Each structure stands twice: as C-alpha cells, then as structure tokens.
C-alpha cells in the first residue's frame with residue numbers, strides 16, 4: 144500500500160481549490176471539475192487547509208531516504224511517476240523549505256507501524272518520532288505564517304493515520320510469545336487510539352484512521368504462509384479483522400469525548416478484499432501475484448524500472464509488488480472511499 148493516501152490527498156486538494164474557484168467565480172463547473180464533483184461534495188465554503196499524514200509506506204513519500212534502511216520509498220512508481228513527490232512533501236526531505244510545508248506534509252515512514260517494535264526492527268521512523276517531528280513542524284509554520292494562521296492551519300487540516308499492515312504482517316511473528324491473535328490486535332487498537340488522542344492534543348481535529356487491510360492476501364503473505372496453493376493467510380486476516388472490530392468503536396468514542404473533533408474510521412478492508420476475490424469485476428486479471436519481478440516476494444527496493452522482470456501491463460494486476468497495490472487498484476479504492484467518508488471529516 145503506498146499511493147492510496149496520495150490519491151486521496153490529490154483529490155482533496157483538487158476539491159479544495161475547486162471550491163475556492165466556484166465560490167469566487169460562481170461559474171458552471173467544467174468537465175474536470177464535474178468528474179471530481181461526482182466523487183466528493185463538500186459543503187459550500189468548507190476546505191481543508193492541508194493534508195498531514197502519519198504512518199507507514201502507504202503514505203511515505205521519501206522520509207526513509209536519509210535513514211540507513213532497505214525500505215526506501217523514493218523511486219517510481221511510488222512517488223515520482225504520479226508527480227506527487229512534488230505535491231506532498233516528505234518532512235525529512237533535506238531540500239524542503241518552510242514555505243513547502245503550507246499545504247500539509249507527510250511524516251509517514253515506510254515499514255513503520257503502531258507497535259514501537261515494528262519501526263525498530265527495520266530501522267525506520269516510529270510513530271512517536273513522527274509526532275515529535277509534527278511538533279517541530281508546527282513551530283516552523285508559525286515562523287513562516289505567524290501564530291494565528293498557523294493555528295488555523297493545524298486545526299483545519301485533514302489528518303490521515305495509516306498503519307497496522309507492517310505490525311500484522313511482520314512484527315506479529317516476533318511478538319507471538321507475548322501475544323496471541325486477539326490480544327495483539329487489541330494491543331494495536333489501544334496504540335492506535337492513543338496515537339489519535341496524542342495528535343488531537345497537539346491540535347489535530349479532523350482525523351481519518353485507515354482500517355487494517357486483508358494483509359493475509361497480499362502476494363508475500365500467500366508465498367510465506369499459504370503453502371503450495373498460495374492461499375490467503377487466514378490467521379493474518381483474522382488479526383486485521385479483529386483490529387478493525389476493536390478500533391472502530393474506540394474511534395467513535397473518542398470522537399464523542401474530544402470536543403470539536405471529527406474522527407472517522409476509514410474501512411478499506413472489504414473493498415480491497417472484494418477486489419482480490421473478484422478481480423475480473425474490477426477489470427483486473429491477476430490478484431495473487433505482483434506485477435514486479437516474480438511477484439511472489441519482491442517488495443519496493445527490488446521493484447523499479449531497472450528490474451527487467453517488471454510485468455508488461457500493470458493495469459491488469461491488483462498488486463504492484465508482493466505487498467503494495469498498483470495505481471489502478473488504489474484509484475478504485477479511493478473512488479469508493481472518498482464519497483463515503485469525506486463528508487464525515489469536514
């Protein structure tokens with residue numbers, strides 16, 4: 144998972160600018176605008192001042208590039224190919240100037256997770272460090288635009304939290320002496336709701352938290368856990384589903400408890416699962432292998448345009464590598480999600 148939030152982000156920004164445009168000009172929408180309008184409708188006058196993301200490689204647009212880790216997320220097709228690296232800056236990009244931070248910023252780090260052990264195992268940026276960077280970010284935008292405007296921006300940005308896949312797919316094994324499926328999912332849900340509380344404390348108000356995905360069905364999990372037939376790992380999917388069952392009511396409760404907040408559980412599980420089970424219904428041919436390499440185990444750093452084994456037609460694949468969906472798959476997910484959730488976040 145890597146481009147889901149990027150596309151979400153782009154659509155929100157497009158929507159934001161369209162809104163300003165139509166408010167000022169009061170004109171008819173043109174074809175591009177109408178297409179966006181078909182998926183999301185914000186009430187008049189409502190915009191997000193930026194999009195701020197926390198979590199794992201679903202959202203990482205380059206924060207790992209200065210770290211000593213194999214999990215780098217800086218090459219096409221994860222950012223550049225969509226031209227997105229330019230629009231959603233990675234906070235740790237050394238070339239970043241303070242002005243670049245004003246449409247939002249990405250703190251996420253590929254390989255990270257709710258469980259502090261997840262980031263440690265692969266030496267990437269933990270959520271608690273991402274929170275520290277967020278505090279630093281707030282100071283920086285204060286310097287750039289002044290305290291009042293900075294506070295407005297912090298309050299009116301859309302916050303997206305995307306984690307749990309790495310915890311469930313990787314760290315759960317390392318934790319299996321201490322936790323079973325249910326207790327590990329409970330542990331993750333507690334950490335997730337604590338993280339939401341933390342960013343609220345630091346000023347976030349509109350917060351979308353992504354569900355766990357059917358991580359047992361990504362090609363790598365099929366290869367490792369699925370025996371010869373490469374079936375989905377039921378165990379991993381159960382942890383994911385249990386996490387979702389636990390986190391959803393916790394977020395509802397937080398939304399009621401914390402004044403002025405809009406906290407929304409964004410459920411991706413069923414949509415992606417249905418795509419994997421019925422790829423043809425969505426125009427895909429292949430859902431059990433990734434487009435890149437053998438499609439069985441390669442992830443990220445082995446998958447780039449230099450790899451001679453990248454498939455010819457990625458649009459017939461749901462997965463780009465053995466872990467991350469293709470751009471077309473993301474687009475379908477986001478189209479389904481936006482209309483459903485965006486109204487609850489404004």
Ligand SMILES: *[C@@H]1O[C@H](CO)[C@@H](O)[C@H](O)[C@H]1NC(C)=O
Pocket residue numbers: 161164173174175176
């Ligand atoms: C449609 O709207 C977009 C965004 O406001 C604008 O950039 C573009 O020029 C418009 N196209 C036409 C044909 O009016």
Ligand SMILES: *[C@@H]1O[C@H](CO)[C@@H](O)[C@H](O)[C@H]1NC(C)=O
Pocket residue numbers: 323324325326
């Ligand atoms: C998991 O562990 C908890 C205690 O840590 C226990 O109450 C529960 O019964 C266990 N569940 C299973 C399915 O073993």
Ligand SMILES: *[C@@H]1O[C@H](CO)[C@@H](O)[C@H](O)[C@H]1NC(C)=O
Pocket residue numbers: 426427428456458459
């Ligand atoms: C690629 O795959 C898609 C979906 O299966 C199909 O519609 C399209 O015709 C294919 N393109 C090529 C060049 O094979």
